[in-house]
Amino acid sequence: MKKTFWQKLSAWHKGEFDFTLKTTDHVDPPIIHEYTGKEHTIQALSRKERAFSGALYNVLCVLFCLILIGVLLGAVVSLPPHGNAENPAVNEVMDRYVEEGMQETGAVNTVAGMILDYRAFDTLGESFVLFTAVCAVTILMKNTKRTAPDGTPLPMVVAPGIVDYSKDNIVKTVSRFLIPFIFVFGVYVLLNGHLSPGGGFSGGAILGSALILFSMVYGEDRAAAIFSERLIKTVVLVSLSFYAIAKSYSFFTGANHLHSIISQGIPGRILSAGLILPLNVAVGFVVCCTMYSFYMYFRRGRIQ
Amino acid sequence: MLQSLFASDFIENFPLFAIILCLLCAVISFVLSGSGARRLTYVLVSVGMGLNCSVLLHNLITGERFTYMMGHFPAPWGNEIAAGLLEPAFALLFGVVILCSVAAGKSRILLDVRADKQNFYYILVDLAQVAMFALCYTNDIFTGYVFIEICTLASCGLLMIREGGKPLVAATRYMIFNLIGSGMFLIGITLLYGVTGHLLFPQLQETAAAAWSSGMYHGVMVVSIGLTVSGLAIKSGLFPFHFWMPDTYGTATPSSSGILSGVISKGYIFLLIKIIYRVYGLDLFMETGIQNILFLFGIAGMIIGSVSAIRARTITKMTAFSSAAQIGYIFMGIGMGTREAMIAVFFHICAHAITKPVLFLAGGALIDASDGKRDFNALRGAAHRNPQAGFAFLCGSLSMIGFPIFTGFISKLYFALSAFAFPHKSMLVLLALAVSTILNVIYFMYVSVILYSGKTDPARRVGFRQQRTFTVAVFVLVLVNVAIGLHSQPLTSLFEAGLDLFLG
Secondary structure, three states, rough: OOHHHHHHHHHHHHOOOOOOOOOOOOOOEEOOOOOOOOEOOOOOOOHHHHHHHHHHHHHHHHHHHHHHHHHHHHHHHOOOOOOOOOOOOOHHHHHHHHHHHHHEEEEEEHHHHHHHHHHHHHHHHHHHHHHHHHHHHHHOOOOOOOEEOOOEHHHHHHHHOOOHHHHHHHHHHHHHHHHHHHHHHHHHHHOOOOOOOOOHHHHOOOOOOOHHHHHHHHOHHHHHHHHHHHHHHHHHEEEEHHHHHHHHHHHHHHOOOOOOOOOOOOOOOOOOOOOHHHHHHHHHHHHHHHHHHHHHHHHOOOOO | HHHHHHHHHHHHHHHHHHHHHHHHHHHHOOOOHHHHHHHHHHHHHHHHHHHHHHHHHHHHHOOOOOEEEEOOOOOOOOEEEEEEOOHHHHHHHHHHHHHHHHHHHHHHHHHHHHHHHEEEEEEEEHHHHHHHHHHEEEEEEHHHHHHHHHHHHHHHHHHHHOOOHHHHHHHHHHHHHHHHHHHHHHHHHHHHHHHOOOOOOHHHHHHHHHHHOOOOOHHHHHHHHHHHHHHHHHHHHOOOOOOOOOHHHHHHOHHHHHHHHHHHOOOOOOOHHHHHHHHHHHHHHHHHHHHHHHHHHHHHHHHHHHHHHHHOOHHHHHHHHHHHHHHHHHHHHHHHOOHHHHHHHHHHHHHHHHHHHHHHHHHHHHHHHOOOOOOHHHHHHHHHOHHHHHHHHHHHHHHOOOOOOHHHHHHHHHHHHEEEEOOOOHHHHHHHHHHHHHHHHHHHHHHHHHHHOOOHHHHHOOOHHHHHHHHHHHHHHHHHHHHHHHOHHHHHHHHHHHHHHHHO
């Protein structure tokens, strides 16, 4: 029996008819996947069609990338030549950073003065990029302790092919001597960030790599006994809060032209350059904790 | 009395306070429990709304833009934030939408997110909010990039926090698209720095205009502007880069979909408008011809997004594809570039930001009332099972279609009016608007009729008592929608005054 359009519409409203299918009684049989046994909902393409669309996709991808590479290279070639004194980038901004940076920020290392004093808001943002990354990795990788049905924790399964450095005598012996030196070097780079090349990001990376080496050689359990999740959380909390509060004090006094209690000191001394030294230490701690916790999450899904 | 209170200069500190407060709350939530972090987020977003509202009132009274020095060093050397009328207005809007999305999706967050990761959800919401504030207020292109990064990472986290394979695949796809966008934006600002030597907006605008008129760097500047604009367009999901949308918005927990589609994509668009007006200047941007590309892709997005939405067989996919269509409207307006079109763009950002979260959240509640099934056959009669969600979905659909008394109507009206003042292509704009509206009607009304059709078992009915926060939060958004739809004049004059301040 052929229905009129309005009859169909009323049947659709009552839920007895669907416009998207030809009729209600004839439904295509679902395609069952040969291995998983699950239903395919998408109409499978024939092998020829798939091969064609795959080839087309590859060709277009390569073409697009080549065009983009050409455009970018063309743009770079027509940029002003590197190191030319006539360049637009050689302007009053650069002059003041280089010539007056030391008096104004108290930092001998101009880069430290730039990122932690002139343009400190950007660096505040950057350290929170790290914090966001820690949160995202934690969400992705954090596992609860794997336990058997009776509640006993299951042992870690080490995949074949992964070298266990705690059993390697050469690595163990060399690291035993090296780790203290790496730590001292990291602390040096951190504390001298305002005087010499280095600072929070590089010093923190060195400290973090020392921690990772320590946990590789002495075993994760011994590392976890010293650097617990609680300790790492506390360090990150204190460092970032200190950073945000100290810097907002400096923003606030600067913007309102108020007197700031932070003095620059004598450039060249270890206790100088106002907030740059403590901020370097705070950034260093955050970077160090970030690296170590990334390693632990990727290695076994938790810090403890 | 009140007027002198809001006129005081101290209010100029408030954007800084809002940003620092968000950062501190995010860090503190790191050691809090899930419910503690949630309460802190509610308090934080409310305080942020108060602060932005005060800035808006302050600027309305003084009638001027102000710039705020971040630190002891003035403009070309130090960082700066700036606020006219549009910046606090959009920061306020984003705050309202974030608060309502999080509050309405609270019960789903409790289900979807594992108990020991609950506080991370709220950390990411805090961070997304600080990124939105910073993107609104920044007067420095590199600060913009830094907070785009925070925004990208936070939104990936908001997606993948829901356990399971599908959200993970969707988050990976979202991340790839977004990182391509960030990379293009970064290369774009690097090239621009190479020919100007500045990063702050006012100095950048002067030197960019000088570099353009010198004629030496036309090629570099066109590439740079193209990369910056396309980077932000990819991140906000302009056609043909909208293919991450259906999976992403479809699989995430409804609050995340609401925040991502309503707020985060709009933050990128607001930054793009700021860069076009305050960095390149409208004249320079028009000379490059990039606005024509945006215009065409916008129109293509309006049509193709809607066609994809009609073909979609689940409610979440349909809503997600409809987002692609609405982003198309916004980019069409940016491509037109006239003053009237920009007012329409601001209205459409507003309309989409307050409507799309309602659709996602109500859609999520309707799916829950249909045993967690997303396809249209299972959703038949869902509005009888959950009347509040059904009504909210209907209101949202009507607003997206452009039904009078809703905000969506105002924005479409302004788009149509601006088309008449747009030489050469007014017919094209009107035709695109008409076709797209008809397509919108087809899929939104199809779903709404399905939701209200069929019989249902009264025992499966979800009442008001089971979902108090959901109902209140969603209906706040619906009421805001209707209020703007009925009284659009104050907002129009706000946008006009804001645009004048923008142009300086």
